[in-house]
Amino acid sequence: MNLLYVNDRRGQYPRSLYAETRLPLEPFxxxxxxxxxxxxxxxxxxxxxxxxxxxxxxxxxxxxxxxxxxxxxxxxxNGGQVGSGQRQEVDWLEARLGRDDARRLWDLAEEAKALVRALAAEAGVPVRDGIAHACRSKAEIDHARHMADHLAGHYGYDRIRPLDGQALAGLIGSDAYMGGDLDRGAAHLHPxxxxxxxxxxxxxxxxxxxxxxxxxxxxxxxxxxxxxxxxxxxxxxxxxxxxxxxxxxxxxxxxxxxxxxMPINNYIVATEPLGTDFPEILPEHTAVADTKFVVNYWRMDDERRLIFGGGETVTYRFPKDIAATVRPHLLSVYPQLKDVRLTHAWGGTLAITMNRMxxxxxxxxxxxxxxxxxxxxxxxxxxxxxxxxxxxxxxxxxxxxxxxxPSRAFPGGTLLRSPMLVAGMAWFGLRDRLGF
Structure with a gap:
């Protein structure tokens, strides 16, 4: 199966909100x-x-x-989020690589954010500050607070503010999570x-x-x-x-x-412009990502459309109704949007590794x-x-x-990647639904 062509028409951007609102660029x-x-x-x-x-x-x-x-x-x-650090947090890296190598990787990630900001500014692409991380359990909240203190004390990064449940709910307009943090050094943009x-x-x-x-x-x-x-x-x-x-x-x-x-698919929807309705949702235009393995992530664009990503499938073919795949995840966070029209729904293929690095x-x-x-x-x-x-x-x-x-091969290598995808996404999707 050639993923370049199985879900998309050759030479055409998918029918996404991004493609509809993109900067002009003549074909090469x-x-x-x-x-x-x-x-x-x-x-x-x-x-x-x-x-x-x-x-x-x-x-x-x-x-x-x-x-x-x-x-x-x-x-x-993608969701347009310019996150801090590597995909694994610094305590994970320190435990496996030591403080010096973990610090080097952190510094590279800081270079990455600065590079994106510089290129976006040079290209005239607006960047908004702030990504909130939404936690589902007390253990996750405690870990988030520990990491904020650790980064401030040992890495000189003091841009993360821990949030209790009430503060997070006020920031994102939902009480679906127990707390989290806000990283003012992270950002989001039109990808x-x-x-x-x-x-x-x-x-x-x-x-x-x-x-x-x-x-x-x-x-x-x-x-x-x-x-x-x-x-x-x-x-x-x-x-x-x-x-x-x-x-x-x-x-x-x-x-x-x-x-x-290993390639995996992910899905995003966009709502109609919300106008002055639902002012409680992202009043500071902060982007958000939660702690699920199959992450829910979202942000508001300048027209006040909510762009929400989430949901897993166990095949490389996109579902026929992407909106129906993502809508339950959206409503689990914002049930007040049950009657809001979804104007766009699209899928994409990213890639993961065994250790997520x-x-x-x-x-x-x-x-x-x-x-x-x-x-x-x-x-x-x-x-x-x-x-x-x-x-x-x-x-x-x-x-x-x-x-x-270290970069381990997936068990079975390329031959068993598709069966691994089916088993892995089914397992982690079940874990997310059970709250683990």
Whole structure:
């Protein structure tokens, strides 16, 4: 099953609110025939666009190849949240890696947020501050408070304010949770506009972007000094370096990476503009994510549409009625919206790893890969692109710090990924419904 085409029409953005309200961007041409580049970048999401932008600004000849449109995948469909830290919290990292390495990873994540803010400002994409984390149990609340104190005391990060149940309810307009925290250093934005803005910047820096150019095979150089060939359905790129940035749509381009990075689907709905109705919902325009394994996440756009993501399925095909899949999760938080019309509903494919930390790898002597951002990709995928660009230029410290993280293959590798998805999503969905 080719996830590039199973749920979407070739070369078209999905019928999402983001696609309807995006910044204008004329299509880029498809690759035709043979071209030469210093670096071929496979994938036009945050990681690939960031890599292309930073490489072009360093003077490299860059060819970026995207099977659909730039920002077509998870980069243009996600919840738009620019979260702090890595996908795993610093106490998890400290226990496994030690304080020094955990601090290095925290600092990289702070660089990631700063990079997103800088690129968004350069591209004219507005950014709103604040993400609240909604906890479902006293143990989760206690852990959130401990982490806020720990980050302030040992990492110099004092932007997180713990919230009791009443304070959280006042902030989000729902009493569905027992408490949580508010991270003023985190942010949210229009995710497709960020991708389009990065594409414009990369184009203006001299990167050559090719859309509707599906990469189906790569002939890697076997040793330093040789060139690689990236084969598309309409042409090929001869290059000195290859960057793989396909994430959940990587397919079988590299089996080592694919065995460690599993695609999963997630779904989002948007309400009609709420106007002056329901003023209790997100009065400060804070974004929210809860503590479920299959996370509920939401925010309000500038037209006061509530954009709400959540819900799991156990197949790679999107459900026929996405709104019906997400609506129960929405109403579990905001039952007062039971009669509000959902104007948009869409799905997307992201990628997770066994330990929920990104998978950075060197699949071949002149090839770099970063994927498996596990729902934390707005910031980390954007940073990954810059780290891969720096590594191509010989400054690999940041890339190597991420690549040093253990990255286990899923049991059964690529062969059993689909059965694993069915079993895993069914199990974790049950846990969420039972409140674990």
């Amino acid at each position: 041409p498809a690759l035709k025939g043979e071209t030469r580049a210093d670096v071929a970048v496979v994938g036009g999401g945050y990681a690939g666009l960031s890599a292309a932008l930073h490489l072009a600004r360093r003077g490299y000849r860059v060819a970026l190849l995207e099977a659909h449109r730039v920002g077509f995948g998870a980069s243009g469909r 497709l506009d960020l991708a389009i803005g990065m594409a414009r910047l990369a184009r203006d820096a001299g990167a050559h972007i090719f859309e509707n150019s599906h990469v189906h095979r790569i002939t890697h150089a076997r040793k330093a000094g040789e060139t690689s060939v990236v084969h598309c359905d309409t042409g090929r790129v001869i290059c000195d370096h290859v960057i793989l940035a396909g994430n959940g749509y990587l397919g079988d381009l590299d089996r080592h990476v694919a065995a460690r990075v 990104p998978c950075f790898a060197r699949p071949a002597p002149n090839c770099l890969s970063a994927s498996g951002f596990s729902g934390h990709g707005v910031a980390l995928a954007t940073l990954a692109g810059r780290l891969m660009a720096a590594a191509v230029a010989g400054q690999a410290e940041g890339f190597d710090a991420m690549a040093a993280l």
